[in-house]
Amino acid sequence: MSETPNDPAGTTHQFQNFAAQRPAEKPKPVNVGLIVGAVVGVALLAVVVIAVVRML
Template identity: 60%
Template structure:
């Protein structure tokens, strides 16, 4: 019995599916980092605008 229950070497189709699954988390991680950076930038911009408005009053 093999050590890994999910053996991608069973057939070409199974291997292609396995290879596609292995590549997906990298893309998702990059998108999440960009999304978080964008949210941080928007929050910082809103804070700067709020401070500027508060100083003019």
């Protein structure tokens, strides 16, 4: 019977290559709540400015 040679140097080298790899970065999801909140805030500010200008 022949046994498969166990080369610890090769295994260590393969592990070091694996450890050195950076994981694939996933794109960050768009924060819809933040965008909607900003739009609502700008719209509210515009309504307040228009109301103040009409009072003058």
